[in-house]
Amino acid sequence: MREYFDNASAMNSQVFLKGYQWPFDSRKAVGGSSIVDILVYIETVLKGRRVFLDFRENPEGFKFEGLSAEARTYLENSKALLPTPIVRLRHMNPGAIGLYKDHGIDITRQPLEVAVCAQHNNGGLAANLWWESVNIRHLFPVGEVNGSHGVYRPGGSALNSGQVGAIRATEFIAARYGKPSLDTRAAARAATRAATNAAVWLARCAKASRSWQEERLEFQERMSRAGAHIRSLDRLKTALPEARAQWRRIETEGCAFKGGAGAAEALRTRQLCFAHLVYLEAIGFALESGVGSRGSAIVLDPAGRRVHEKLGSEWSVAAEDESFRDRVQETSVEDGLTITHRWVPRRALPRTDAWFETAWAGFRNGEIYK
16 A cells, blocks of 8 residues: 555555545545555456455554544554554454454454455345335335435434334234235235245356355456446446356356355345346446446446546546435336336425424324324
């Protein structure tokens, strides 16, 4: 990383902020800590290299007094002005060392391999104000699978949304769906159809030329290249035809597997391949609509702003079109593989002049659940 920074202190400050600020943020791509994610992407995805974080010793040129005020203040307040990264980490968060060790990685003895990975899904299933799906009755997508977390997913709001959503969903279920409503015969027929479909597809896998591991690696690499935090229409123009071709191949030919556990992984690969295709289609629609760089992704655009003076002009990013903050993208799949997209108005924050006594009465007698 050193070659991208004028001095070691600037580099070390950004590395600190990367861990402190954590998620990739398009607003921090230019002059902020998300440049670290971009540099790691260049090394791992574009150059095919591996990147490591070494806690055992300080980087060359490390000085506490050279760190940014934010980094230095954090370490001072944590009483962590200690000799090496591993000593500082053990002082502030010993559980992290133990967590890696539980997974066979001893960061006191070896460097830690790092990459930019997807953790959150800032979208989900469309639901109403009671967290019930708008198109699958009796399904309550609570938490991150609900499309209410927003583009930036602020942690506290997301946690609150999940907790409040779970409570509201259970209250609504108790008030409206307290009696059994499942048509057991219809459910049995649906389960039989699904099992038959899976069995027919698994039978095709016996003659498949590629294993489920090979198929999964292919779309994982495609998503890293075109559907992660670095996006562009040019890459999607290549990725989408590839994704469609892979989905057709897996559907018609299956993918090879061994044993019962392998069959489960093959079925999972089939579903993941379909999901990755829909995600890429949705990303393509958003980019063609002109949303620009926002949330956890930047959109490369030669006419945009350079993210770093030591990166080429190809690393220029489109600005966000803030008008899309008032709209939500909805993507649906019908008739097998008919994927449609639309923008719908964002629901406004509720404003009410309800009087406490009448509102409380409506809650007590269950009128709010109608």
